[in-house]
Amino acid sequence: MQRQAIALFPTCLLAADDKTVVMLAGDVMLGRGIDQIQRHSVDPRIYEDYVHSAVDYVRLAEQKSGPIPRRVAPEYVWGDALSILRSLAPSVxxxxxxxxxxxxxxxxxGKGIQYRMHPANVDVLTAARIDCAVISNNHVLDWGREVLPDALSALHRAGVKTAGAGSNLEEASAPAIFDLKEGRILVFAMAHESAGVPSSWAASPARSGVNLLRDLSGNDVIANIKRYRKPGDRVVVSIHWGGNWGYDISPEQERFAKTLIDSGLVDIIHGHSSHHPKRIEVYRGHLILYGAGDLINDYEGIGGYAEFRSELSLIYLPALSKSGAIESMLLVPMRMQRFRLNRASADEREWLLRLLQRESRGLRFATTSEGLILARPD
Structure with a gap:
């Protein structure tokens, strides 16, 4: 695949009356060390095997990258991403x-890792105008089932819709719905035990929890989507699945994603759990992200797995037609440093570009003159 330079302003590639641009990001981990540098923070005590204060994650990052400010503004962690998102103006x-x-x-x-953020720090999400927080993952109940209402209340009060967890299975499996001038977008969220989600976290008709899939057949998901989807809706299925490291996609994951696309009811598969980007695929005109990678985390001072370069991340901005098919996608390469998103350097962008070209299917990639990556279906 030959690299090209595209000398067009990116919004010209995305913005049109017949297209809808969606922003997708992987794991936004605002607890633990990230929480400790905010204006509000929880008690830093944690009960991990080797670390007993969330402040230690800040100190580890400072040892690697230099001083990190405290009591930061809500915009701080988003760094350079804010101006880029303001320019590209995704609809959701x-x-x-x-x-x-x-x-x-x-x-x-028995949960060895504990993430917790202060409810007042929901303003970190609103600073980036986040519309939907998927909360079907392996950390949302780290501090108990009984505090899930705290999360739902704080997010909903701030105007952030949620999907994937709730007071019962009906609520946990219901979509977040966005009414746009181009039509509705429905976001269904779920998790799978392969991402380390305890089976005891599953919501039931009478118990709060996570929308945890029993299997990856796709049958339950399709049946649930049929209850809500109307003609003309675009549907995003967001799923927390798989391990944290490695590029392999299991046959079960691939079959699940393609079964949902084949149903004619789903337009985007938004997979996450891996700490680094994985394969992107366009299948029958529709986008599959098998692992979006982390966007914001406090891993900066933690060693190991250097070959995956988890400090580098992507923000995904697919442009969808009225039918839900992907027409193009901009990817924003970022680097996490001092707990802040910074624009990736030219060398870092090239590394991500080579990764995408090696792992992805059904797409061709090119760099833009603004330092972004443009993807188009083959």
Whole structure:
């Protein structure tokens, strides 16, 4: 695949009356170290095997990258991403919010990692105008089932819609719905045990929790979508699945994603859990992100898995036709440093470009003169 330079302003490639631009991001982990640098923060005590204060994650990052400010403005962690998103103006902004949202609670028994952010720090999401927080993941109940209402209340009060967890299975499996001038977008969210989600976190008709899939057949998901989808709707299925490291896609994951696309009811598969970007695929005209990668986390000072370069991330901006097919997509390469998103350097962008070219299917990639990556279906 030959690299090209595209000398067009990116919004010209995305913005049109017959297109809808969606922002998708992977894990936004605003708890633990990220929480500790905000204006509000929870008690830093955590009960992990090797770390007993969330502040230690800040110190580890500072040892690697230099001083990190404290009591930062809500915009701080988004850094350079804010001006880019302001320019590209997606219609809906969707992230996987991977943390409990509470100032109280008790660590889940046997859970070795505990993420928690102060409810007042929901303004970090509103600073980036996030519309939808997917909360079906393996950290939303780190501090107990009883504090899930804290998360739902804080997010909804701030105008952030949620999907993937709720007071019962009906609520956890219901979509977040966005009424746009181009039609509705429905976001269904779910998780799978392969991402480390305890089976005991599953919501039931009488119990709060996560929309946890029993299997990856897709049958339950399709049946649920049929209850809500109307003609002309575009549907995003956001799923937390798979391990944190590695590029392999299991046959079950691939079959699940393609079964949903084949149903004619789903337009985008938004997969997450991996700490780095994985394969992107266009299948029958529709977008599959098998692993979007982390966008914001506090891993900066933690060693290991250097070959995956998890400090580098992507923001995905697909442009959808009225039918839900992908017409083009801009990818924004970012680098996390000092707990802030910075524009990736030319070398870092080239590394991500080579990764995408190696792993992806059904797309061709080119760089733009603004330092973004443009993807078009083959």
């Amino acid at each position: 902004r969707i992230v996987n919010l991977e943390t409990a949202v509470t100032a109280s609670g008790t660590p889940w028994p």
